[in-house]
Amino acid sequence: MIDLLLIHGTVVTMDRNRRMIQDGAVAINGSRILDVDTSEKLIEKYEAKEIIDCSHHCILPGLIDVHGHGGHSMFKTIAMENLDFWMPIMTNTYKHFVTDDFWYYEGKLSALDRLKAGITTGVSVLGSMPRSDDPIFAINHAKAYAETGVREVVCTGPCNPPWPHLFSRWIDGKRITRDVTYEEVLNGAEAVIEALNHANEDRTRAFITPFVIVTSVEPSGPTSPAKLRKLTGHDLYQAKKIREIARKYNTRIHSDAFGGMIHLAVRDWENALLGPDVHLQHCRGISFDEAKVLAETGTNVSASPGFSQIHARTPIIELLELGTTVAISTDGTSPSTSFDMFQAMRKTQFIHQAAHRDEYCLPPGKLLEMVTIDAAKCIGWDDELGSLEIGKKADVITVNLQQPHLTPEFMHIHRLVYQATANDVEHVIVDGKIVMKGRNACSVDERKVLAEANEEAFSTIKRAGLEKYMQQTKYFWGHTRSYADGTNYNEEDWTSIVAKGDNQ
Template structure:
């Protein structure tokens, strides 16, 4: 007798043949898929401890969000009125005003949102820039994901120079500031990898994650060619140390990159943070030459849709045509994005069709590949997840089509890509375990998580003085354009060196 049998659904396998099975079924036992086929055949072949009737539902692989941020779920929309200062505001908050417990409560909220959106595997970079001065943050975050039941790739590593860097811990309600060296944050990242990589029966993995692959240029935007002066000593040292850590623990490298960085990185042939074991997020504004380097080195790429794509596009279509593996990510959930992968698909298609002035780019099937099997390839997990195939891990979701916006029930991939939203996900199975049934979470008490998150977020906002960034301006209502008309962010006020005595 097998553990679980899903019957009478439309199975979108994402297997190499991209089979779609009408009146299909999935047989699951001991955490793995043991059969995929027509319902009549599987029901005659297997008896199951539990049978779920998936009539009027699509059955597909769990969605994979290859880049998001741990911490952000507590700060949704904060500082959107001051978007130019959003990164330093959030970075200062993560470095100096969050408690150890914050990461646990945020992890619960983050994993719960992903679960209810059908995301069975989520990548979490800890903070706006990764924070690794102590492993407790990542350990608490991973603990939360494990309790909810969602797979997590925890990403942590060094942020950018200068070093040493000031970080704070909160002990008995008091802030303790410490100067931390670059070597200390590398040791912290190693401790995270030792503790978490392949933990929780391999539902948790840990990647080494420098903030960007080249630290001597603009870390959040493309750099003009006449400002690419070559790799700094720190760039070279960081690449060498990151490579050493990846080899030591047999783990992968995850980082951000923008235009100009790839041109510089490839100059360090021995330790360049490029290649099949590397996954780079964003890659906005890269040149054609840089796109070719990514494709030729087998570097994995992901991009999220957003306004930044208007000013400096990720050349997704060009990378795909060169043979690169490219995934869609949410980069969620702050300041204004959710973990809804269905929305991310549609936004990605719109951005690139508009940029290229061509309606025919990024067809629905390719978009669905980019959040399932291609996403699994990006994070080096396609041998186990990303498609519904015999022998693979049973990470499965169903989407309820028996709703006005998803009826009539034909052209199923089109229906998912163009009309579905996160709330249409009905059942979620991870590692063969049913963790959401008929939208009811089975592993944790949802209301408790939401109440705890509200309480922790409120105390963090007060501690960090973020209330001023939550107030609308006088242009909020009735105006076509917003202005702030006040100085909310002061660099001296938010400089940790200025605030050590707090």
């Protein structure tokens, strides 16, 4: 007798042949997919301890979000009235005003949010810039995901110079601030990888994650070619150390990259943070020469849709045509994005169709690949995840089609990509275990998770003095454009954070 049988659904396998099976079924035993075929054949072939009737549902692989941020779920929309200073405001908060417990409660909220969106594997970079001065932050976050039942790739590593950095830790309600050296954050990242990589029955993995692949240029956007001189000593040293850690623990490298960084990074022939074991998020504003480097080196790329793509686009179409593996990520969930990967697919399509002035770019099938099998390839887990195939891990979701916006039930891929939302996910199975059934989480008390997250968020906001970044400007209502002169904080506040940074 097998453990679980899903029957009478439209199975979207995402296998090599992209098979779709009408009135299909998936047989699961233990943590693996045992069989995928028609309902008639599998009902006759197997007896199961539990059977789920998936009539009027699509059955498909769990969605994979290859880039998001641990911590962000507590700070949705804060500081949105002036996005120019959002990064320093949030970085300062993560460095100095979050407790150890914050990472656990935020992890519970983040994991639950992803679970209910049909995301069975989520990548979490700790903070806005990764924080690794102590492994407890990542360990607490991973514990929360493990308890919720969602796979997590925990990503942490060094942020940018200068070094040493001031970081704060809260012990018994008291803030303790100290200088942390670059070597200490590397040691902290190693401790995270040693503790978490392949932990939780391999539902948890840990990647080494420097903030960006080249530290001496613009960290959050493209750098002008006129400013691309050479790699600094720290750039070379960081690449060498990151490579050493990745080899030591046989893990992968995840980082951000923007235009100009790849042009410089490839000059470091020995240790460049490029290649099949590397996954780069954003890649906005890269040149065609840089796109060719990514393709030639087999570097994996992910990109999330947003307004910043208007200023400097990720050349997704060009990268795909060059043979690069590209995944769609949410980059969720702060300041204004969600973990809804159905929305992410549609936004990605719209942005790049508009950029190319071609409404035939990125057809629905390709978009679905980019959040399933291609996403699994991006993080080096496609041997077990990303498709419904015999022997693979049983990470499966169902989408309820018996709703007005998803009816009539034909052209199922189109229906999923163009009309579905996260709230349409009905059942979620991870590693063969049912973790959401009928939209109810099975492994955690949802109300408790939300209550604890609310309490921790408000206490952190108060501790960090973020209330002033939650106020509406006088231009909020009745105006077509917002300005910062109507807020309760001013330019001096922001420039103080930017200038003092770690001294806050």
